Amino acid sequence: MGTFKIEGGHQLKGEIQPQGAKNEALQILCAVLLTPEVVTINNIPDIIDVNKLISLLKNLGVKVKHLSSGSYSFQADDINLDYLKSANFKEEGRGLRGSIMIVGPLLARFGKGYIPKPGGDKIGRRRLDTHFEGFINLGAKFRYNPEEYFYGVEADKLKGTDMLLDEASVTGTANIVMAAVLAEGTTTIYNAACEPYLQQLCKMLNRMGAKISGVGSNLLTIEGVDVLGGTAHRMLPDMIEIGSWIGLAAMTKSELTIKNVSWDDLGQIPNVFAKLGITLERKGDDIYIPEHKDGYEIQNYIDGSILTIADAPWPGFTPDLLSIVLVVATQAKGEVLVHQKMFESRLFFVDKLIDMGAKIILCDPHRATVIGHDFKSQLKATTMVSPDIRAGISLLIAALSAKGTSTIHNIEQIDRGYEHIVERLKKIGAKIERLDGN
The missing domain is CATH 3.65.10.10 (Enolpyruvate transferase domain)
Incomplete structure (x- = not known):
């Protein structure tokens, strides 16, 4: 079983090209x-x-x-x-x-x-x-x-x-x-x-x-x-990977450009991250994410009630990005309810984020409320096991933003969906190593 060793708390910078979908x-x-x-x-x-x-x-x-x-x-x-x-x-x-x-x-x-x-x-x-x-x-x-x-x-x-x-x-x-x-x-x-x-x-x-x-x-x-x-x-670029890199940029307060994203095929993805307070700029067919020095603030609904982000069939928000939304919200200013309608076990990885210091209330198998830290309290490094592809990348993003050195085991789950991830993250400044399992 392979392992990632991640030294968190570093800002990233540069360009990243999404893989095929x-x-x-x-x-x-x-x-x-x-x-x-x-x-x-x-x-x-x-x-x-x-x-x-x-x-x-x-x-x-x-x-x-x-x-x-x-x-x-x-x-x-x-x-x-x-x-x-x-x-x-x-x-x-x-x-x-x-x-x-x-x-x-x-x-x-x-x-x-x-x-x-x-x-x-x-x-x-x-x-x-x-x-x-x-x-x-x-x-x-x-x-x-x-x-x-x-x-x-x-x-x-x-x-x-x-x-x-x-x-x-x-x-x-x-x-x-x-x-x-x-x-x-x-x-x-x-x-x-x-x-x-x-x-x-x-x-x-x-x-x-x-x-x-x-x-x-x-x-x-x-x-x-x-x-x-x-x-x-x-094939189109992978919209789930694009959403993952948006979340990574926000959580690490990094200035990133995601290249050739096929904007017209992203549907609700840019809008949902904008509701979390993340600034996205369209530059041709690229997404430019500036450094969020002062963090990002979750929008409430017009009547002041808490924002709910839920998955739905296209053109609704894809369920594969709810794990990313959840981890990004842990450092936002404000609160959000994440409602995973489709799969009843997909939110169970939140216990690992709670171990890192995140404020998350798992309401039931389908819903979790996240109270953001507004970067006033940094997530803490820990040792984790990746349960599935999307939870795995979410935990990796959390580790890259956390204080200290984290390890993630069972990284084959991440490798199932993300191409040459160590090499690509290193190019934008991430401190990550792959340790071979015995």
Whole structure:
């Protein structure tokens, strides 16, 4: 188990380039299974979760070529479906939640798709019903082996249909869209997710020959086609990483420029951080964050009541940044209620921030009230364990702002979502070392 050693309390300065979007990559990479032709993808982040998926695709028979940093070509013209029944696949697929999205493309193109119960962050229940109900609506037969936690869907030919999703699941929508593009007839998906990464997937599929309309809305219409062709695609910058660096700049009172952020795809993110009192300036397609010498003050509502920041389906605020908001609020002037609606275990890392001196009241599994220190009392260094990707980066930000030297164990969780983080943080002045686990 690896460890970070962090000497906190130092101001940072400079520019940082966000990586390609992790959550987009997991969808886009699965979509290469829909065609026997070459698909070239650029700006792929070099992180554990994405590399695991690329390895899984190789084992399935996809020809993968590393073209340059962040750029790969994929050709799925000789897929080994027998691999899906192997013990190796059951082990490999279980280690990555994004592996669920290979099922839709495999079902659409080959008439069968299997997956072991996927892993990922331990942040609460993350059910798969939306995915499989969508496949069943398209005409697939579902089966489940409870002894091995193994799911399967099969169909001779998928048939287009109308469906209303029980939740606006991003991965569920992506999986169903990838199945429907090769189905016979027209499919409409109401209450579809409309996140920028889902829009990216739909635009890429349309370049491959799919006929998807309503992209960017919660009503998608998909006219099935017989075959899809190759294409080239460039992924967006990772909005979660961008939000992480905004929080880092504020907490360490640092002057930072976040480069090439694709402002138009950030949605509520700049507004939410502005409500926390953080100054953000748009400079072209960059975000400039000046040094917050006098700290930052949380806005109340117009009637004076305490601000609530809650997650919601896009264009609402992404749940992946609530952990960052929470840690940033610990040094703000004022109070905020953080309401994590989607996952009931995601706020449980606050005990580690309380150990560092933060004033946080965990109201219930979904809500926490943060009373900011206004930098009058610096967080204190401590030893921590990263429970998941987003809590891990939040604890890292807290450690970089804290007085003294902190250690964070289980940093593989952070590596799952953040590319070359030590090297990139060192370039802007962070005092951080990676200690290899035994």
